[in-house]
Amino acid sequence: MADAKRLSPQSSVLSTFGRPASRLSQVEISLIRQINALATPLSTNLGIGEPNLEPDDRLKQLARRATEASWHYSPNAGNLSLRKKLANGTPYDAKTDVCVTAGTQEGLFAIFQALVESGDEVLVPNPGFVSYATLATMCGATVVTYELEPPDWNLDADALLAKVTPRTKLIIVNSPSNPLGAVIDEATLRTIAGAGCLVVADEVYRELWYETPPPSMSGMGKNVIVINGLSKSHGMTGLRLGWIFGDAELMTHIVKAHQYVATCASVFSQALAELILDDRDWNASWLANARSMFRTQREAALSAIRRELDADIPPPAGAFYAFVPVPSCDTLTFSKSLATDGAVLVIPGIAFGSMGEGFVRISYAASVDAIGTGIERMGRYLRERGR
Numbered sequence: 394m395a396d397a398k399r400l401s402p403q404s405s406v407l408s409t410f411g412r413p414a415s416r417l418s419q420v421e422i423s424l425i426r427q428i429n430a431l432a433t434p435l436s437t438n439l440g441i442g443e444p445n446l447e448p449d450d451r452l453k454q455l456a457r458r459a460t461e462a463s464w465h466y467s468p469n470a471g472n473l474s475l476r477k478k479l480a481n482g483t484p485y486d487a488k489t490d491v492c493v494t495a496g497t498q499e500g501l502f503a504i505f506q507a508l509v510e511s512g513d514e515v516l517v518p519n520p521g522f523v524s525y526a527t528l529a530t531m532c533g534a535t536v537v538t539y540e541l542e543p544p545d546w547n548l549d550a551d552a553l554l555a556k557v558t559p560r561t562k563l564i565i566v567n568s569p570s571n572p573l574g575a576v577i578d579e580a581t582l583r584t585i586a587g588a589g590c591l592v593v594a595d596e597v598y599r600e601l602w603y604e605t606p607p608p609s610m611s612g613m614g615k616n617v618i619v620i621n622g623l624s625k626s627h628g629m630t631g632l633r634l635g636w637i638f639g640d641a642e643l644m645t646h647i648v649k650a651h652q653y654v655a656t657c658a659s660v661f662s663q664a665l666a667e668l669i670l671d672d673r674d675w676n677a678s679w680l681a682n683a684r685s686m687f688r689t690q691r692e693a694a695l696s697a698i699r700r701e702l703d704a705d706i707p708p709p710a711g712a713f714y715a716f717v718p719v720p721s722c723d724t725l726t727f728s729k730s731l732a733t734d735g736a737v738l739v740i741p742g743i744a745f746g747s748m749g750e751g752f753v754r755i756s757y758a759a760s761v762d763a764i765g766t767g768i769e770r771m772g773r774y775l776r777e778r779g780r
């Protein structure tokens with residue numbers, strides 16, 4: 394046997410016993426976390442990616458009832474009773490085409506682990522949610538971006554299709570979008586579904602819309618995988634409850650990957666999800682109230698952005714993000730100094746890809762007061778620096 398390695402007081406664990414896996418070598422803690430780490434008790438936080446929704450009495454009551462359900466493992470794909478409720482009204486078979494996950498993020502991880510490998514290309518939006526490119530990189534795949542253009546950030550399906558190659562394994566579509574709040578129309582979604590590749594539609598913000606419900610890719614083809622969850626619609630980010638819809642053949646492999654990362658989603662959260670879906674009237678009014686609250690906050694944000702930042706952006710059609718131009722500056726440096734010197738947290742657009750440079754993401758998942766104060770401070774900060 395080789396001599397056992399010993400850790401001396403001067404050396405580090407990793408240099409003595411081994412390196413971290415190379416699959417993480419190009420992976421950084423996201424800029425979003427880095428900016429949030431600059432928060433102080435005096436900061437106004439418009440960087441946050443979670444809804445400012447708190448459970449009402451009814452939701453708390455349902456949560457108490459959910460504790461009465463089994464505390465033991467569920468099937469890997471989730472309790473069949475919940476899968477049936479989720480699949481109700483969709484073309485998906487609860488037995489074979491649904492997997493309940495520990496949030497949409499874990500669903501994405503399982504999908505990538507199941508389907509993506511070295512040599513594959515994954516098409517992701519730029520700007521887009523940071524996880525997509527990271528998950529592709531962790532699987533050894535090549536990230537290929539499709540560009541979204543200001544001011545409307547509409548997805549140009551032909552430009553996307555022009556990027557498809559025989560190596561394209563997945564196209565990722567996110568509507569409504571983080572960080573843009575943009576919604577993709579149905580014709581464009583159908584064109585993408587017909588691109589001849591597997592498509593993952595991230596619809597985690599689909600319940601948060603302003604004028605009309607965003608179209609879903611649900612049922613647009615056997616090659617389409619749809620993910621969703623309760624984090625954003627019900628303010629349940631910490632309860633980790635998401636789900637995947639997809640063809641049984643794909644789902645077998647996705648469930649296998651999910652088994653080895655999560656075993657099953659929390660059975661408490663699964664039980665709560667069932668109670669929420671069962672209480673249709675309460676759920677409908679909860680969602681209507683959530684939309685109405687975000688509509689008010691969106692108006693507060695848009696008018697403060699116009700007044701303080703002199704920017705007139707197209708109103709976001711969904712989610713709770715405004716992607717705002719801050720011309721002629723490096724928005725990463727700007728966001729960091731705004732956080733430390735101006736006491737406002739916003740996320741630099743570059744965190745979401747090269748097309749985000751020159752923009753910041755303002756989350757209006759905050760009280761109307763906080764939105765006003767934060768954007769007013771941001772305007773003052775820019776004016777004091779002559780911009």
Ligand SMILES: Cc1ncc(COP(=O)(O)O)c(C=O)c1O
Pocket residue numbers: 442495496497498499522567570571595597621622623624625630634635
């Ligand atoms: C576009 C998008 N997808 C997925 C997620 C992950 O959500 P969760 O894992 O909480 O369901 C987020 C969270 O910010 C997101 O913005």
